[in-house]
Amino acid sequence: MASQPEIDDFSGVETVGHEWDGIKELNNPLPRWWVWVWVASILWAIGYWIAMPAWPLIDGYTKGVLGYSQRATVARQIDEAQGAKSALVAKIHKASLADIRKDPQLLEFALAGGRSAFAVNCSQCHGSGAAGSRGYPNLNDDDWLWGGKIADIFATVRAGIRSGHEDARDSAMPAFLRDEILTKAQIADVADYTLSLSGKSEKAIKKGAAIFAENCAACHRKDGTGNREFGAPNLADGIWLYGSDRASIIDTISNSRRGVMPAWGNRLDDATLKLLAVYVHSLGGGEADR
Amino acid sequence: MSIPWAAAKPTVSRRSLAPDVETVDVQPVNKPDQRALYEKRRKIHPRRVQGTFRRLKWAAMSAMLAIYYLSPWIRWDRGPSAPDQAILVDLGAPRFYFFFIEIWPQEIYYVTGLLIIAALALFLATSLLGRVWCGYACPQTVWTDLFVAVERFIEGDRAARIRLDRAKWSPAKIGKRVLKHTVWLVIGACTGGAWVFYFVDAPTLAAQLVTFEAPMAAYGFIAILTGTTYLLGGLAREQVCTFMCPWPRIQAAMFDEDTLLVGYREYRGEPRGAYRKGESWENRGSCIDCNMCVVVCPMGIDIRDGLQLECISCALCIDACNTVMDRIEQPRGLIGYDTVAGIRRKSEHEPVRRPRIFRARTVIYTALIALVGGIMLTVLLSRSPLGVNILRDRNPLFVKLSDGSIRNGYTVKILNKHHEQRVFDLRLSGLKAATISIIGLADTHLTVGPDRLRSFRVYVKAPRAALTGVSTPIRFDVIDRMDGRMVSHDSTARGPVK
Numbered sequence: 001m002a003s004q005p006e007i008d009d010f011s012g013v014e015t016v017g018h019e020w021d022g023i024k025e026l027n028n029p030l031p032r033w034w035v036w037v038w039v040a041s042i043l044w045a046i047g048y049w050i051a052m053p054a055w056p057l058i059d060g061y062t063k064g065v066l067g068y069s070q071r072a073t074v075a076r077q078i079d080e081a082q083g084a085k086s087a088l089v090a091k092i093h094k095a096s097l098a099d100i101r102k103d104p105q106l107l108e109f110a111l112a113g114g115r116s117a118f119a120v121n122c123s124q125c126h127g128s129g130a131a132g133s134r135g136y137p138n139l140n141d142d143d144w145l146w147g148g149k150i151a152d153i154f155a156t157v158r159a160g161i162r163s164g165h166e167d168a169r170d171s172a173m174p175a176f177l178r179d180e181i182l183t184k185a186q187i188a189d190v191a192d193y194t195l196s197l198s199g200k201s202e203k204a205i206k207k208g209a210a211i212f213a214e215n216c217a218a219c220h221r222k223d224g225t226g227n228r229e230f231g232a233p234n235l236a237d238g239i240w241l242y243g244s245d246r247a248s249i250i251d252t253i254s255n256s257r258r259g260v261m262p263a264w265g266n267r268l269d270d271a272t273l274k275l276l277a278v279y280v281h282s283l284g285g286g287e288a289d290r
Numbered sequence: 291m292s293i294p295w296a297a298a299k300p301t302v303s304r305r306s307l308a309p310d311v312e313t314v315d316v317q318p319v320n321k322p323d324q325r326a327l328y329e330k331r332r333k334i335h336p337r338r339v340q341g342t343f344r345r346l347k348w349a350a351m352s353a354m355l356a357i358y359y360l361s362p363w364i365r366w367d368r369g370p371s372a373p374d375q376a377i378l379v380d381l382g383a384p385r386f387y388f389f390f391i392e393i394w395p396q397e398i399y400y401v402t403g404l405l406i407i408a409a410l411a412l413f414l415a416t417s418l419l420g421r422v423w424c425g426y427a428c429p430q431t432v433w434t435d436l437f438v439a440v441e442r443f444i445e446g447d448r449a450a451r452i453r454l455d456r457a458k459w460s461p462a463k464i465g466k467r468v469l470k471h472t473v474w475l476v477i478g479a480c481t482g483g484a485w486v487f488y489f490v491d492a493p494t495l496a497a498q499l500v501t502f503e504a505p506m507a508a509y510g511f512i513a514i515l516t517g518t519t520y521l522l523g524g525l526a527r528e529q530v531c532t533f534m535c536p537w538p539r540i541q542a543a544m545f546d547e548d549t550l551l552v553g554y555r556e557y558r559g560e561p562r563g564a565y566r567k568g569e570s571w572e573n574r575g576s577c578i579d580c581n582m583c584v585v586v587c588p589m590g591i592d593i594r595d596g597l598q599l600e601c602i603s604c605a606l607c608i609d610a611c612n613t614v615m616d617r618i619e620q621p622r623g624l625i626g627y628d629t630v631a632g633i634r635r636k637s638e639h640e641p642v643r644r645p646r647i648f649r650a651r652t653v654i655y656t657a658l659i660a661l662v663g664g665i666m667l668t669v670l671l672s673r674s675p676l677g678v679n680i681l682r683d684r685n686p687l688f689v690k691l692s693d694g695s696i697r698n699g700y701t702v703k704i705l706n707k708h709h710e711q712r713v714f715d716l717r718l719s720g721l722k723a724a725t726i727s728i729i730g731l732a733d734t735h736l737t738v739g740p741d742r743l744r745s746f747r748v749y750v751k752a753p754r755a756a757l758t759g760v761s762t763p764i765r766f767d768v769i770d771r772m773d774g775r776m777v778s779h780d781s782t783a784r785g786p787v788k
Binding site for chain 2 (some may be wrong): 127131140
């Protein structure tokens with residue numbers, strides 16, 4: 001390396017002093033603005049280390065003098081969001097279910113809030129569109145096991161079904177085969193009779209009718225239209241929670257079903273329960289209070 | 291690389307010559323073949339000039355500034371439910387109001403159409419009149435002109451400004467500079483202030499601004515626009531046109547030999563040379579090389595070098611040269627508006643003819659403007675004050691009810707662009723024995739407030755037999771009960787596989 005800076009003849013610019021296969025690099029200075037930006041970013045970085053959380057330590061990290069924390073920011077934003085809707089939530093707390101549905105502002109809030117509460121808590125079983133699936137009722141339709149008035153829905157959501165809650169919707173259909181109440185043949189006959197109630201079968205009507213009257217009519221009524229007192233499904237309509245084929249019905253009679261829903265009153269506050277009730281009631285199957 | 295520039299050490303010599311004609315020994319700042327690419331900017335000190343085009347430019351500038359500053363204050367009555375500002379971009383609502391036109395955000399294509407027309411009009415004007423937009427109407431030109439006028443008023447004309455630039459700092463110099471920059475900033479603040487009035491009701495905002503109750507965004511935008519106006523109009527000036535604006539690079543594509551340009555009539559001017567009173571005009575041109583055209587140029591060019599990218603066709607050199615021509619008793623128009631063809635014909639002593647206005651490009655631009663304008667007008671006149679959108683539920687696709695019938699859910703959105711409440715009827719066709727129910731309503735009368743969009747949850751229940759398959763086409767009709775206007779919307783009713 002030459003001690004004297006070498007000047008390129010053609011451009012008149014100093015070279016860096018290296019040579020590769022006859023090619024020399026010119027030592028053009030960096031643009032001044034670039035250097036200043038570089039210096040400024042170094043200064044900025046130093047300032048940033050002091051002001052903000054930056055360096056990892058063995059048992060934590062440097063906190064920075066500004067005290068910034070993303071966790072605290074999220075907590076504050078959640079508080080702010082809660083605060084922003086606290087007035088409406090307070091109104092929902094006070095209002096009756098009927099009042100909520102009468103007040104357009106509360107109704108709008110309840111439908112939006114109910115939708116998101118439903119998505120978080122209910123959609124796992126009932127589906128995001130509340131269409132349900134085998135064993136989990138479709139909440140859009142007009143068939144309700146425990147009642148479709150808004151107060152009924154609220155009560156079901158709050159205390160659950162066979163949940164162990166003191167106000168829970170509770171009933172237990174016997175497992176007619178397992179408990180040895182009926183024989184397989186009897187169950188087949190009563191299944192055929194059950195199918196005939198909704199016009200699906202014409203077999204064994206006579207034989208099955210007697211068994212039905214004796215064993216089933218107490219809860220499902222004589223005509224099979226069910227009883228919401230006991231959550232006994234309507235067997236004469238087009239909606240079947242556990243399937244309408246003969247095998248499913250035989251299975252149901254043999255082993256019973258006893259579906260369970262948690263008591264949401266144990267987990268959610270009263271306002272959220274109201275939002276859920278209003279939302280579910282609005283899905284199309286809600287029944288009017290009389 | 292460096293070339294000694296007369297402009298860098300300007301000397302006002304009076305080699306003079308003809309009576310009353312001052313000759314300035316100066317080189318244009320932006321002489322194309324001498325300007326180094328990586329050169330520091332040399333300041334241009336345009337000299338004051340008087341004449342027809344200067345007066346025209348004052349008039350154009352006043353008109354442009356008046357339009358900009360006063361437009362937000364024009365009122366336009368739209369009834370109680372809409373703002374009464376004639377031109378308003380209401381981002382909150384969001385609506386765009388322009389006199390009788392009211393545009394909703396989904397109709398932004400009107401603005402696209404306007405921009406297309408504006409671009410085509412610029413093309414047309416450029417192919418006919420050259421850079422008339424740059425020279426007279428462009429905000430950069432208008433505000434720069436205003437800023438230069440302020441500078442001249444405070445610091446004096448060209449020679450005084452050059453002296454002041456070179457002078458050591460003194461209380462007088464500091465005073466003048468502070469005053470100048472203050473006035474520039476005030477103009478900038480007014481410009482930014484006027485800008486925000488286009489977005490909020492102007493009188494309300496003006497009152498809020500002076501009482502410091504306006505939203506932070508308003509102050510922020512005023513600050514930004516103050517900065518840009520000051521920077522672009524006061525400091526950057528011709529640099530914006532020469533280096534930042536794409537238009538000078540594109541506009542040459544619209545020029546042809548019949549485009550009106552500011553040009554130097556070389557055949558008349560050359561050979562140029564100093565002139566003493568009483569000398570003969572034989573064997574020489576009319577140009578006495580006084581450089582007046584150079585010193586008045588805000589772009590720092592010499593128009594005698596021919597058509598240049600920097601030239602914004604402001605025509606101030608025409609005024610300057612005409613003044614000189616009057617004094618040396620030569621005919622005006624050594625520099626003037628002319629076409630390339632016109633100058634060529636005159637220099638070759640061919641018969642002069644008027645520039646052709648109807649050329650392929652002007653006809654095509656005009657036809658395109660008419661076409662786009664026609665389409666926009668048609669769309670605007672047939673614009674429906676009633677908008678209907680119907681979204682079918684997708685989750686669940688349909689609901690089977692206990693009696694075996696099938697229910698489909700729809701979200702019906704009705705957009706009432708009237709400035710009064712309207713009631714609409716919802717009717718369904720294409721599905722036998724179907725019943726409609728609307729959540730929250732006892733009947734099918736849908737009430738929508740003035741200038742509102744409202745959505746309704748609609749359930750359609752039909753016997754399973756009425757559905758012709760997985761998907762049955764149906765049609766909703768929304769009828770305005772007041773004027774009978776009907777908007778139909780096709781949809782489908784879904785059902786189980788038969």
